[in-house]
Amino acid sequence: MRLRLPEERPTEPPTGYKIAHPMLSQDGTRAGFTGVSLGGALPYGVLADASCVYGLRHRAPSRRCDCGFHCVHDRTTAEALLCTAEHRAAVLLEVTVLGRYIRFERGFRYARQRVRTATVGACACGTVAAALADAGWGRSGWRALAPSCAGCLHGRTSVSLAGFARLAGERLRVVAGRGASVAMAGLGPADDLGVPELAAEAALLQARLDWFQAQLARLGERGPGEGGRRG
């Protein structure tokens, strides 16, 4: 005879919080996240099933293993993790805990996850982020992204917050947070976008145009015949 823990049957799936690095596929067509510790090698999509990170043949989570998705109950507990130097560029995720889960004092370990909202911190320069740009590291086939303002892009591979949400799919919301100025970038047709989203997109376009014109000017300095006069 086995003793069993009482099983919870919540009417609504629980909500949790965690931090992760936003990732963009090499071809730029898919967006996802990768964990900051256990399982960090495997990028996951907005809606994803956990598998054992040790390759063991059991369903995750298993009581005898520490695999499965992890999250904490409190937003502030997850936010605190963003203070450490190596997590500064990570984003805060609000997730819905789906499937089987194991409840702990501080959070859950569970089988299936839907990321509902990603809150993106400020650019390294302190300005509210308008985009997620190449962070300079990644996994095989995936580039890690970090928050960037329009002025700090400098021609790096990047996606706007709305663009990241669109690539990630599943109605993910991507929010630029920090302080009083909060801009929200959602998914969907342009008529759903408000002034903050459009202003962020405009700032991005302007930065891209500035960079583009600087490159053109540089080519132009090399003299005619090098493409300086071509539109």
Ligand SMILES: [Zn+2]
């Ligand atoms: Zn396992």
Ligand SMILES: [Zn+2]
């Ligand atoms: Zn910046």
